[in-house]
Amino acid sequence: MIDREQFRQILDNGVWHQNASLIQLLGLCPLLAVTTTLVNGVMLSLATIIVMAVANVAVASLRNLIPHEIRIPVFILVVAALVTVVDLIFNAYFHELYLVLGIFIPLIVTNCIVLARVEAFANKNPPLQSLLDGVFMGIGLLWTLALLGGLRELIGGGTLFAGIDMVFPGVHGLQLLPADYPGFLLAVLPPGAFILLGLLIAWKNWAEARAAARKPDAGSDHRSPLPVADGV
Numbered sequence: 001m002i003d004r005e006q007f008r009q010i011l012d013n014g015v016w017h018q019n020a021s022l023i024q025l026l027g028l029c030p031l032l033a034v035t036t037t038l039v040n041g042v043m044l045s046l047a048t049i050i051v052m053a054v055a056n057v058a059v060a061s062l063r064n065l066i067p068h069e070i071r072i073p074v075f076i077l078v079v080a081a082l083v084t085v086v087d088l089i090f091n092a093y094f095h096e097l098y099l100v101l102g103i104f105i106p107l108i109v110t111n112c113i114v115l116a117r118v119e120a121f122a123n124k125n126p127p128l129q130s131l132l133d134g135v136f137m138g139i140g141l142l143w144t145l146a147l148l149g150g151l152r153e154l155i156g157g158g159t160l161f162a163g164i165d166m167v168f169p170g171v172h173g174l175q176l177l178p179a180d181y182p183g184f185l186l187a188v189l190p191p192g193a194f195i196l197l198g199l200l201i202a203w204k205n206w207a208e209a210r211a212a213a214r215k216p217d218a219g220s221d222h223r224s225p226l227p228v229a230d231g232v
Contacts, residue, residue, distance in 0.1 A: 019204070158178070159174060
């Protein structure tokens with residue numbers, strides 16, 4: 001079982017305090033390459049959440065049976081099997097979106113976010129806690145990619161939810177800016193992604209600093225963070 005405090009700690013760490021994109025800076029390749037639209041970012045995030053959650057449960061359940069010396073190859077094998085299933089599902093049910101996301105679905109296998117949580121958390125904790133860690137770490141990735149993708153899409157083309165018809169046929173995206181809006185090309189190019197990501201990181205640091213300044217005991221933080229694996 002899991003108590004309320006442990007649940008809250010896993011939730012806070014995954015969604016905010018140890019956000020994989022804004023704090024750990026893991027998985028930058030899909031983060032910057034896929035977020036040209038909100039839909040692309042959200043759908044890749046959902047695929048990653050499924051893989052992270054199931055991989056964490058599988059590794060946590062088998063952690064006492066996996067020899068320490070070969071744990072990394074076994075972890076990769078588990079993740080690769082799950083990514084293959086997700087890849088086939090996207091190809092079968094969201095074929096147009098599958099073509100758009102391209103290689104970035106199979107590349108979830110090597111995504112540092114997935115491997116980091118499997119190694120740093122699931123390999124040391126029970127299945128329930130590992131499931132929650134995978135889900136909440138994925139939700140942290142989800143809101144980051146959704147916000148970054150939405151900003152890039154809006155600034156770059158004046159639209160929002162472009163490509164939603166690839167997921168829900170018959171539903172169309174929104175044209176929020178005038179139809180003659182010329183677009184801002186930098187926003188949809190890699191340099192624009194880096195700039196917006198930097199601004200998001202700065203905003204998060206500012207929000208945390210402001211929240212800490214409001215606390216009477218701002219200088220003391222007794223929170224014991226969950227383990228984080230190094231990597232980019």
